[in-house]
Amino acid sequence: MTVKYAYYPGCSLEKTQRGYDESVREVFKALGQELVEIDDWNCCGATVYMSVKETVSLAVSARNLALAEKMGLDILAPCSSCFTVLSKTNRILNQIPEMQRDVNEALAEGGLSYSGKTRVRHPLDILMNDIGLEAINKRARRSLGGLKIAPYYGCQIVRPDKGFDDREDPVLLDKMFRALGAELVYFPMKVRCCGGMLMTTFEETALKLNKELLQCAHENGADVIVTTCPLCHFNLEAYQGRINEVFGTRLDVPILYFTQLLGIALGLPVKQIGLDSVFVPLGGKITSLAEAAYA
């Protein structure tokens, strides 16, 4: 059944994380869902704005909720940070009437209003809980053939209380890729924080967090770390070289978005799911899987 979503890519998916954007769009298309990008959306404010001003940060992210409400659709937000901020704004506006009144007074300046009806969803939730494993499996063109993956959920996709998976031990990625033929390695750090923006402000601390994550996956024999968040993804991918320099390690763990690996299983063309944009070489196993899937 085709369902329409108001697609909110967020700033990082526009360009630096185009692999996530492209693979989300292609995977949803392949599974018969329709994504309509919210016209002229603005930055959600991320975790940063929340630390500056309350009413302003709520109004900034609520503009997107209002635009989606006008479309009559639920929001699909792949970035964990956007997902968290939009959900949080939604909850506050629904629970505190004074806040909704204030925010609406501000939104009116832009000719908008928000009554609290939009739901904010993450692609992992929709894929596993709405579309379902059965439909995904039916559409799959290829088994992931024992590829060893470390499922890295990151912190904000299930916390503080998104409600669609366990907050301490989420399992949806595990279930998805096990069903598609992959082998899940022992990865106890699946919800450990990557430090996010600390890579800029407290680099030493963030490098250590990411080194621990990479090492944990590497030592447990992972061929690839699968991610759900652009911040985690960028830290693990773009700073891997720097981590090796600082700690004298020789880590080279490929990092893929879960929608990219799902795209491989669905047999989608390599270029359409942004596999040409990775920094850490994918290695023979994944490359041959991707090429075979396409062929």
Place this chain on the structure above:
Amino acid sequence: MADHSQCSSSVSKDDAAMTHPANSLPGLMTRSEAELRQAFLKQVELIPAGERIKRCIQCGTCTGSCPVSYAMDISPRQVIALFRAGEMETIMESRTIWICASCYACTTRCPSGIKITDIIYALKRTAMEKDRKSRAPQVQLLAKLFVSNLMSYGRLHEGTLIRKYYMKTRITKLFGFIPLARKLYRTKRLALLPKRIHAHAALSRIISKAQEIEMRAAPEPLAYSPEYVGYKGLGDLKLETRKGA
């Protein structure tokens, strides 16, 4: 609430606060402390179930769960203890509130259901509002640059943000980003120029209106009162009124 009878006309209210005999008693707080508490509790009011901060049992689960507590100067548990003890000043000066990456591990595990991450956000906002000096000024700088980036374009342009940040902190570090920028360029992941949203003017109007509303809600400045003790002196902030979540 204000008690001006304490002040003689020749001394400022602050001096009166400092010299008032009540302030030599343990458990009483200074006016600047009271003002910080007022600003902070105002922020806490905006957190659904924020009043649960009163339920802290000092078990330390938050500190034990925090992936960056090892790099903090005061632990998350100590933050709440210091707040109770009337030591807002110490919290404001700490690295702790700025190193929190808001991963919500503490909030998830707190046996008393305290929204610790949101409490830390409230502390950050209080520090920004009062323009406090901190031991991690780079975080405040990044936050300010992020906000101005969003105001200028409506969307975040990472390149501009990073460039401005390092120009103000460690300009030499920018050279270190050249290889990364080249990699991004080669993989068609580099947006050279920022892009402004079409409704930029409307967004600006929304933001300035929200700012105006925020100012409207700002609390009256506090006058000195010898009763600034624990929660009592701020009893009119009605911490118990909001239930839920």
